Amino acid sequence: MEANGTIGVIGVGEIAKAIVEGLCENATAAPGFALSPRGAANAADLARRFPTVSVCATNQEVVDRSAVVILAVRHEHREPVLGALDVPADKVVVSAMAGVGFAELRRLLRTGAPLVRAIPLPAVRDRSSVTVVHPGHPAASALFDPLGGTLVLPDEDAFAVYSTLTATISTHLGYLVSLTEWAARQGVSTEDASRYVRSMFRNVGLALGDDTRDLPRLAADHETPGGNNERIRTAWLDHANLTALHEALDDRLDDLR
Template identity: 55%
Template sequence: MIQSSDLRPTLARVGTLQRVGVIGVGEIGKAVVEGLRHDGDPTPEIHLSPRGASADLAERYEAVHLCTDNQQVVDRSDLVLIAVRGPDRHSLAGLHIPGDKIVVNVMAGISNDDLRSILDTVAPLVRAIPLPAVRERMSVTVVHPSDPVVNAMFDVLGGALPVADEAAFDVFSALTGTLTSHYAFLVTLAEWASSHGIAPDDADRYVRGLFENVGRSLGDETRTLPGLAADHETPNGSNERIRTTWFVPASAGLRESLDALLTDLRRP
């Protein structure tokens, strides 16, 4: 089996990325393709595995091509983004990936060592956590290890955040597990308002507007997160009351859930 110490350096391959392949075109794979095509530029050329949203994307965008199988994706690409579901990772066995390719591993909970043992390749492997907002080029993507070509691609999609090791990478991966809880929180607010006589459409519209404003304030990186929280709270006011009576007691449970998720992510 090929060892990680056999990795070839990537510095010689810095430059314009011409061909990207995506194996596993689910929500994240689709978002990456849409992000790369966000401004209408037909570069890089994109090659897709023949499942999921591939056919629709190939019809919608110039220079996006549907391949017959995963090996053809590899053969036609300089950088291959692997976004299959973790339980399906063994379907990748048998792919031939030459050492002059770059493999981007976006499978949650699948380490680079695990993926390398399946692929048996000397090609550089980079883990990444692209989020759906990369389709609008509005999401920072955590990467490990740092690779100039991969960083450049995610800089286009909203920014790359290289981290030092997989332990740090796993912490960021655990944070992504809170996304649907945020949406469920908004659902609860709207449902609570409806239970008190507010029309569901009105409750939905108001809650969306309330938190769209929060999103805009988060875009101001000159203000810290604690600073933003303090700026939106009046002493003895309504926000302080909900924070201290509901969120502060509940935050211990949130931390415990994140710790448990992190433990699972680090389990071999």
């Protein structure tokens, strides 16, 4: 693979794996990938499955072989990993590392290369997830447009807001766990309750694809005045609980900024 067509990945965790799978699975012209030895099991699996993917001996080799370098290193490993890299100015660095701003990236990488921050989500694997980026860059658009689209943000403050939103994913799933646990306490089968909750919310989620209705409209269309849905929503999403949620989001946003 030639360097000018290769995407390098340093830190091959689940997000990086999803990006590679999204761009390579059943692709007519899959890009070349140079993967780091970090995340060895995932890297080996991807190299075995896709002919345009290879595993490098070192992180520096990833940089040397690539035109675009994706950083997906765990937060606690950023200092030793990024600090050891020599990144020439003709590379493009796309950081998928949460909570690591441009100032810190510049300090650690000591490079004049263009830097882009991005929030790819696991659904890029299915080419169905919009990826938030800042700033916009042609290399980032080429990377994420095929995976569900690119949403370019104007500044790092806005980027922090979207990063905060991603912190609610496991809360949503935990809500479904809570519903299943409640049903089981009423004496129904946990397995049956889980199957029903999964089916119910999987199909509700399909409505999110209808861009002709905004989110308040979708919510209204799923309830009737005085009905079951409205009674649970107004009882649970009362002022106190909404305030607690917004305060938790504010706290997380402050940390990210």
